[in-house]
Amino acid sequence: MDKDILLTVKETNSPPAYGSDEGADGRALAQSVETLENSVRPVVLSVQNVTKSFTLYNSGMHRFWHWMGLPVKPREVVHITKDVSFDVRKGEAIALIGQNGAGKSTLLKLITGTMRPTKGRIDHAHSISAILELGLGFNSEFTGRENVRLSGGMLGHSPAELEALMPDIEAFAEIGEFFDKPLRTYSSGMQARLAFALATATQPDILIVDEVLSVGDAYFQHKSFARIREFRDNGCTIILVTHALPDVRELCDRVLLIDKGVVLRDGPPDEVIDYYNVLITEKQNAILTLEQRRNKNGWSVTRSGDFRAVVKDIRMFSAPSGKEIATARVGEKVLLKTDVDILGHVPQLVLGLMIRDRTGHVVWGTNTWFTRQAITDISAGERLTYTLEFECALGPGSYSVSPALVSSDTHLENNYEWTDNLFVFDVINTDKDYFIGTTMLDASFSVDRGTNG
Amino acid sequence: MFEFLRPLWRNRHFIPAAIGGEFKSRVARSKIGTLWFVLQPLAMATIYALVLSEVLGAKLGGIEQAGAYSVYLLAGITAWSLFTEILTRCINMFLEYSNVLKKISFPKVYLPIVVLGGALINNGLLFLTVAVIIALYGFFPSFAWISLILPMTVSIMLAFGVGVVLGVMNIFTRDIAQVMTVVTNLWFWLTPIVYTDDQAGSSVGRLLVFNPMTPVVKFYHDVIVYRVTPDYISLLYPACLGLALMLLSGFVFWRASPEIVDAL
Numbered sequence: 001m002d003k004d005i006l007l008t009v010k011e012t013n014s015p016p017a018y019g020s021d022e023g024a025d026g027r028a029l030a031q032s033v034e035t036l037e038n039s040v041r042p043v044v045l046s047v048q049n050v051t052k053s054f055t056l057y058n059s060g061m062h063r064f065w066h067w068m069g070l071p072v073k074p075r076e077v078v079h080i081t082k083d084v085s086f087d088v089r090k091g092e093a094i095a096l097i098g099q100n101g102a103g104k105s106t107l108l109k110l111i112t113g114t115m116r117p118t119k120g121r122i123d124h125a126h127s128i129s130a131i132l133e134l135g136l137g138f139n140s141e142f143t144g145r146e147n148v149r150l151s152g153g154m155l156g157h158s159p160a161e162l163e164a165l166m167p168d169i170e171a172f173a174e175i176g177e178f179f180d181k182p183l184r185t186y187s188s189g190m191q192a193r194l195a196f197a198l199a200t201a202t203q204p205d206i207l208i209v210d211e212v213l214s215v216g217d218a219y220f221q222h223k224s225f226a227r228i229r230e231f232r233d234n235g236c237t238i239i240l241v242t243h244a245l246p247d248v249r250e251l252c253d254r255v256l257l258i259d260k261g262v263v264l265r266d267g268p269p270d271e272v273i274d275y276y277n278v279l280i281t282e283k284q285n286a287i288l289t290l291e292q293r294r295n296k297n298g299w300s301v302t303r304s305g306d307f308r309a310v311v312k313d314i315r316m317f318s319a320p321s322g323k324e325i326a327t328a329r330v331g332e333k334v335l336l337k338t339d340v341d342i343l344g345h346v347p348q349l350v351l352g353l354m355i356r357d358r359t360g361h362v363v364w365g366t367n368t369w370f371t372r373q374a375i376t377d378i379s380a381g382e383r384l385t386y387t388l389e390f391e392c393a394l395g396p397g398s399y400s401v402s403p404a405l406v407s408s409d410t411h412l413e414n415n416y417e418w419t420d421n422l423f424v425f426d427v428i429n430t431d432k433d434y435f436i437g438t439t440m441l442d443a444s445f446s447v448d449r450g451t452n453g
Numbered sequence: 454m455f456e457f458l459r460p461l462w463r464n465r466h467f468i469p470a471a472i473g474g475e476f477k478s479r480v481a482r483s484k485i486g487t488l489w490f491v492l493q494p495l496a497m498a499t500i501y502a503l504v505l506s507e508v509l510g511a512k513l514g515g516i517e518q519a520g521a522y523s524v525y526l527l528a529g530i531t532a533w534s535l536f537t538e539i540l541t542r543c544i545n546m547f548l549e550y551s552n553v554l555k556k557i558s559f560p561k562v563y564l565p566i567v568v569l570g571g572a573l574i575n576n577g578l579l580f581l582t583v584a585v586i587i588a589l590y591g592f593f594p595s596f597a598w599i600s601l602i603l604p605m606t607v608s609i610m611l612a613f614g615v616g617v618v619l620g621v622m623n624i625f626t627r628d629i630a631q632v633m634t635v636v637t638n639l640w641f642w643l644t645p646i647v648y649t650d651d652q653a654g655s656s657v658g659r660l661l662v663f664n665p666m667t668p669v670v671k672f673y674h675d676v677i678v679y680r681v682t683p684d685y686i687s688l689l690y691p692a693c694l695g696l697a698l699m700l701l702s703g704f705v706f707w708r709a710s711p712e713i714v715d716a717l
Contacts, residue, residue: 054715060626067708109714113558116711128558137553141478150477153470154557156463 041089044237045111045206050120052080052106052261080106081261083120088206093228093238095248095269097276098258104241107258108132108210111239126205126237129155133210136195140184144175144194147183152198165201172227173197174220192216196224203231209240213247225251245273246396249428273327305417308344309405312383313337314423319389327426328392330440336388336423338403346378346416351386352404356421357438358397369408393440396429464559471553471567472574490575491582494534498526501647520590521678527583528677529646532670535576536608537637542568543616544633547624551717561710565613576605587677597676600683604672607691611665614698621702621709624716644670665691 056076057063066072081103088094096104109115111122112130136151148169152162170179173193178186186194192215200207207228213221229251232238242248248255248269255272257265265272318325319333328334338351352367368374368386375384400421407414432440483489502523546564547554554561584594623629644666645653653661661667668687675683 055712060622063625063712064622064705067705109555114555115714118711130556130558132556137550137556139474139478142474146477150470150474151553151557153466153473154464154553154559156466158466159469 041091043087044090044126045088045124045239046122047084047086047088047107047111048121048123050084050107050110050117050122051082052103052110052115053118054078054080079261081110081258084261084263085120086256086263086266088237088239090205090237091232091235092254093232093252094240095252095255096239096241096258097243097245097248097255097273098264102258103261104258105132105210108208108239108241112208124206128206128208129199129202129204130208131195131199131210132208136198138183138191138195141182143181144173144179144183144186145170147194148198152201155198157202169194169197169201172200172223188215189217189220193220196220196227200224200227200231203234203236206237206239207231209238209242211241211243214242214244245276245426246428248273301422302420303417305405305415307417309340309342309346309349309378309416311403311405311417311419311422312339312341314339314401314403316423316425325425327428328394330392330394330396330427330429330432332392334390334392336390336401338386338388340384340386340405342378342380342382342384344380346407347376348407349375349378349384349416350406350408352406353388354402354404355394356400356402358399361438363394363399363438367404367406374408392427393442394427395435395438395440396427397438398424398426400424460560461562464563467559467563468566468570471550471563472570475567475571476574491579494530494579495527495582495586498523498530501526505647524587524590524592525649525674525678526647527587528673529644529670531576531580531583532604532608532673533641533644533646533666534579535572535605536612536666536669537641538572538575539568539609539612540616540619540637541633542572543613543620544623544630546620547713547717554714554717561706561713565617569609569613572609592677595676595680597680597683601673601676603685603688604669607688607695608666608669610695610699611669611691614695614702617702618698618705621705621713624709624713640664640666645674646670665694 054077055063055074056078057066057072058075062072062074066074084107096107098104106115108130109132110117111124112128112132113122114132137154138147138151142150145166148166149159149162152165153159157165173179173190173196175186175190175193178190179194183191183194192213196209196213196216209228213224216224225247228238228240232251238251240252252269255265255267255269256263257272257276265275315337316325316328317323317335317337318328319335325334336353338353340349340351342349350367350369352365352369354365355363357363378384401423402418402420403422404418405416406418407416429435479489485492505522542549543565546568550564553559588594619629619633643657643660643664645661650658650661650667650671668684668691672683672688675681
């Protein structure tokens with residue numbers, strides 16, 4: 001199972017997407033203006049009914065006979081993308097998200113033109129610069145400078161152009177003396193730096209970035225994103241594949257969720273990412289019968305007990321709207337609903353809930369014993385629903401909820417069911433001033449200004 | 454109408470960059486880099502010259518001039534090396550460039566052009582060296598040498614005709630390259646490079662007629678060694694075969710093109 005499917009907690013030094021002085025109303029207005037703008041902007045890339053399939057034959061010769069026009073039956077046809085259609089307008093910043101193997105990278109390769117669609121068509125009359133996987137067809141024996149000349153030329157730059165761009169590329173890559181050392185001595189991060197510096201040396205009409213930035217360190221990621229943002233603001237169209245959802249929220253104005261080769265959702269970031277998170281949560285719950293597993297987010301889920309009482313479901317709702325959510329905003333009032341099914345006779349039931357951060361530290365936890373709400377004498381077939389109401393005073397990041405069903409204040413006496421990290425949710429900061437950490441303190445500065453001495 | 458030419462023009466810098474890269478990569482970790490492309494055929498010619506003329510006492514019938522046999526060998530090997538270099542490079546070009554094919558979008562037709570460019574430069578260097586060496590033997594260049602463009606063109610056509618088809622097949626069935634090292638070696642011995650065709654036995658002699666490289670190599674011999682008017686008509690058969698094979702490889706290349714990157 002993929003571990004890197006949802007790297008929601010990634011340290012970026014970037015400021016919050018929206019300042020506190022810009023209220024929710026301002027955003028809504030800005031968004032509707034943007035929508036209006038969108039419909040006027042020209043389409044720069046059109047993907048129509050694109051299907052990519054790999055045809056497997058019993059032998060290489062069968063494939064050869066097939067080209068020659070003989071009716072050879074293929075062994076298997078594997079569809080990577082199925083009937084994908086979407087238009088991209090000038091200046092849009094789009095993210096493709098989805099699990100590994102969903103077909104995102106294949107789609108980028110089709111758009112870039114290194115792969116050709118089996119069916120359908122892709123139209124773009126504009127220059128595309130793409131960073132697919134690591135590097136840009138670099139030669140490991142060449143120095144960084146020589147590779148810039150080689151790959152830069154292959155990408156379509158003239159030698160004179162490249163010599164003119166060379167100082168900029170060298171400065172942006174910031175790999176120091178390694179720029180004149182063979183590529184085989186580079187770390188993967190340094191290769192990514194060189195590739196990004198070269199691919200973005202001039203602004204293309206469409207920039208395609210496939211996950212390379214995750215190889216770079218936080219400093220370079222930040223720098224790369226600054227350049228991508230600058231391109232976007234200059235009217236460059238951005239298409240990126242990433243598993244870093246905070247980056248998506250910050251940089252993109254449209255997200256395509258790709259699942260099993262089809263576009264499952266196409267819309268604004270928060271909507272699609274929430275849907276994606278729910279999709280993943282569903283998948284986790286479907287295989288809960290396992291006693292121990294590592295879930296898609298990398299959280300380890302362990303379940304133990306005699307299962308006389310079991311947690312059927314945990315869901316989170318926004319208190320004001322009542323809408324189910326997978327992502328909470330800092331300071332938002334939320335409801336955490338826990339459904340408990342009773343499968344055997346339970347003399348006394350206590351529910352404990354514990355919230356952990358990504359590093360496993362317990363952020364908060366209590367149980368219904370301490371709140372004097374233990375329920376007694378319950379019989380099989382009953383369902384209890386616990387609603388925990390709280391203000392989400394947590395910092396941005398990913399958190400897990402571990403429910404425990406016990407008979408008193410500890411689980412040592414009667415452990416009905418204990419599940420670690422059963423429910424996972426994200427917290428994002430949309431309308432509060434930027435801060436770090438897992439706790440939102442109700443803190444404020446006051447500054448007195450005078451002369452010293 | 455010329456819409457399809459647009460990407461060819463847009464990526465025009467690909468070819469010089471790639472050819473330059475190939476030469477540079479040879480120098481990368483070797484002392485004399487490109488010189489090996491000249492030294493290897495020369496070493497081969499020297500070995501044959503030593504073994505066959507000194508040890509086996511082979512002589513070139515009809516010419517009494519000293520070193521005639523060495524010149525005969527050098528002329529044949531120069532002709533052969535152009536053909537064989539293009540052929541083997543074609544078989545491996547997609548795999549050699551797989552890293553680039555997967556990451557940069559460019560017209561795939563460029564690859565054979567890059568191969569041709571590199572091979573012509575190498576063969577040009579070899580040719581110049583050989584010209585100097587045989588001049589030392591007293592075989593001086595003449596204006597007739599210009600006609601060598603014809604057999605060169607024919608061998609280039611043959612090499613691409615065979616090489617591109619096999620190169621495409623080699624992506625999907627990697628055994629092709631292995632088989633071809635053996636086949637090329639056999640082909641070399643079935644071409645009158647080391648021996649003259651009247652030295653060949655009757656069974657081999659009959660095979661030589663079908664070998665399209667025979668007239669090509671003989672053309673070189675006629676011009677460089679025997680200094681007689683070459684048999685232009687004899688190039689008709691390999692030229693037609695080369696053209697037919699190039700059409701076939703063009704067709705296979707066109708059919709396979711969408712699947713090439715998928716299999717790399």
